[in-house]
């Protein structure tokens with residue numbers, strides 16, 4: 102794989118995708134504005150023609166990704182580098198001499214849902230990796246499982262699971278932190294000072310390879326942390342395998358996560374089932390251009406039990422798969438009962454194992470699934486459609502975009518910038534435009550999404566030379 106060629110390929114694919122968002126949104130406006138006469142017929146004809154172009158173009162990009170065996174190389178490289186990260190984590194987490202090892206201590210009792218708590222532990226593991234300190238997790242009395250983390254997952258360490266000795270809180274002077282045996286971490290919202298290695302940073306020594314095979318390296322990196330944390334214990338593994346059998350989970354399959362109940366109106370807007378299914382339809386239409394798909398399958402995860410019946414009734418062409426009993430316990434999700442834990446873990450596991458995700462990235466449940474999904478594919482960074490936010494990591498350092506084209510504001514809602522300028526991203530409107538804040542002028546505004554690329558930050562972290570690839 103060649104870095105320059107891969108980046109050029111992804112750039113043209115991204116520009117084409119943003120062009121499609123733009124055309125699609127403008128054609129809908131045109132259709133609405135063109136009344137019912139000849140012009141309207143013309144617009145509708147164009148919409149249908151354009152759909153054909155879009156289907157073939159998406160498929161062509163897929164072929165280009167695979168061309169000359171590059172897809173296979175990409176998958177192998179992702180697997181190889183991922184296994185290296187896993188072995189580094191095993192090495193870090195299993196010191197030979199617990200007396201001499203240094204630790205970070207993390208408490209699972211963050212008052213929030215499973216996805217949010219998992220992201221809390223993920224940040225702790227990132228700190229552990231970047232400071233080369235073994236992570237110890239206090240999880241007894243966990244609201245999701247009173248017996249703690251190990252009741253579902255493999256223990257984070259097989260050698261050193263308790264800490265004693267001089268303990269300081271994160272944020273005391275550097276020399277005090279360096280000298281301390283144990284550093285206790287706060288929740289990410291209270292982390293001061295904020296280290297430069299926090300997501301969305303990636304380790305400098307892995308960056309050249311990671312930037313070559315992956316379209317969104319920070320997500321892959323976070324996914325590797327989640328992979329280590331969510332290694333199922335033998336009991337959970339059995340449950341996953343039997344659920345897979347029982348449900349008949351197999352590809353090609355799209356994962357749909359519909360987050361409702363306590364989230365709607367508070368942290369996210371309501372989105373109807375049709376909004377999700379429109380993207381599922383588009384995915385299968387495009388895939389059917391290449392291969393015959395005897396049965397369109399959707400893995401449906403939701404905290405609203407009424408959604409599944411509604412989906413089955415209204416989309417009879419689809420087979421909806423969902424873990425029986427999960428919907429019932431998911432409805433209790435926000436009450437954090439033990440019984441809801443297996444439901445949410447299985448939902449995340451199966452969502453991550455699909456070919457494409459349709460969801461709202463405002464939900465940590467879907468973001469965890471998307472992160473984990475990266476570890477199963479070579480590069481799954483484009484295998485999603487979020488109905489609201491772009492991907493983010495709660496508590497992340499600034500997510501910046503770098504301008505690759507200049508932009509002159511035409512209206513007061515627009516943002517002007519020059520090539521090379523940094524913009525903090527506020528969101529993608531999925532209509533060809535994104536919103537951001539100019540880092541130098543602090544002005545906010547809209548701009549065409551194709552004029553920027555992600556600014557990937559690589560930070561020096563320990564390189565674990567003891568661990569060979």
Ligand code: GDP
Nearest residue numbers: 214215216217402403404431434444445464465
């Ligand atoms: P967020 O609030 O969606 O960002 O994610 P959190 O994980 O922090 O909290 C939501 C909680 O609601 C989850 O942890 C689950 O307990 C429950 N929940 C939400 N969506 C689902 C789902 O699709 N399946 C299951 N089983 N539970 C869910």
